[in-house]
Amino acid sequence: MNRHWLAATTAAFTLLLAACGSSGQKDASPSAPSTTAATQEANASQTPSSPAESAQTATPSSSAEPSESATSEPTETAKTYKMNKNYFIVPIDKEKTTNKIVLLTFDDGPKAPETLNPLLDTLDKHKAKAIFFVNGYRVKAHPELLKQIADRGQIVGNHSWDHIDLKKEPAAKVEKQIGDVQTIVEQTIGYEPMFFRPPFGSGGDEVRKVAKANGLLYMTWSNGSLDWNMAKTPEEKRPQAVIDNVLEQLHPGSNILMHELAWTDKALDDLLTQLESKGYSFVDPNAIDTTIAPQ
Numbered sequence: 001m002n003r004h005w006l007a008a009t010t011a012a013f014t015l016l017l018a019a020c021g022s023s024g025q026k027d028a029s030p031s032a033p034s035t036t037a038a039t040q041e042a043n044a045s046q047t048p049s050s051p052a053e054s055a056q057t058a059t060p061s062s063s064a065e066p067s068e069s070a071t072s073e074p075t076e077t078a079k080t081y082k083m084n085k086n087y088f089i090v091p092i093d094k095e096k097t098t099n100k101i102v103l104l105t106f107d108d109g110p111k112a113p114e115t116l117n118p119l120l121d122t123l124d125k126h127k128a129k130a131i132f133f134v135n136g137y138r139v140k141a142h143p144e145l146l147k148q149i150a151d152r153g154q155i156v157g158n159h160s161w162d163h164i165d166l167k168k169e170p171a172a173k174v175e176k177q178i179g180d181v182q183t184i185v186e187q188t189i190g191y192e193p194m195f196f197r198p199p200f201g202s203g204g205d206e207v208r209k210v211a212k213a214n215g216l217l218y219m220t221w222s223n224g225s226l227d228w229n230m231a232k233t234p235e236e237k238r239p240q241a242v243i244d245n246v247l248e249q250l251h252p253g254s255n256i257l258m259h260e261l262a263w264t265d266k267a268l269d270d271l272l273t274q275l276e277s278k279g280y281s282f283v284d285p286n287a288i289d290t291t292i293a294p295q
Helices: 002-028 037-044 051-058 113-125 136-141 143-151 171-189 205-213 235-248 262-277
Strands: 081-083 089-091 101-109 130-134 155-158 254-259
Touching: 089 101, 101 113, 113 143, 113 262, 130 136, 130 143, 136 143, 136 171, 143 155, 143 171, 155 171, 171 205, 235 254, 235 262, 254 262
Parallel strands: 101 130, 101 254, 130 155
Antiparallel strands: 081 089
């Protein structure tokens, strides 16, 4: 009789343990699927109605977990490159770091999804980073495009507010043209640019001084694609002309100037493929030490 009672008790206890274990496993699993890629993309494409509203989107909420739509500052990257006085990007330590790299840059945006998205897609395909030098008036018109650039892991640079020749302007206007872009970019994506390029490559001592005061590395370029000067080139030949122009000027550390243009979109995949076939890689702008004075 005691044996039967012991067996029954043991069986009941075993069933109780199994039930507890099953309940514990359910508690450990999420109660709903994680956010899908489609949902994340939809969140990223929401258009802020103003810079101030965009700034709220870019700022983590006060709760324990940040908002999914927040744009975080780029992860700290080891500084292995610097810029020289000719605007080449060169290794800080030539013994440890290759010089066979190029810096990709795109000026005068953000313009429109039709011209921006193909550039971003091609950069993703080649795992390449670039600096997008933006104008303030364009950011004001399309803050959602600036946020898209940052959300896709690309780097935002300052290209002045109105795309005017700053060398011809008084100091106060230069300060406003540069400072206002720093402000609207920070309001939109949560951090300020670290790179500055003057429109037309036209600067001077005052422009350099203001850029430095804003924590910006002043640069023009060393390799011009001439994609902005295609008026006399038949449209169907423009992508190849962009490629030819870049390759003719190619050198280790090339600082390549391009723009958000339809023919540049069409040229970019082939251009990056050819650069890779020649042994070049694409420097991450975050790896450039902006505190080192060009020499």
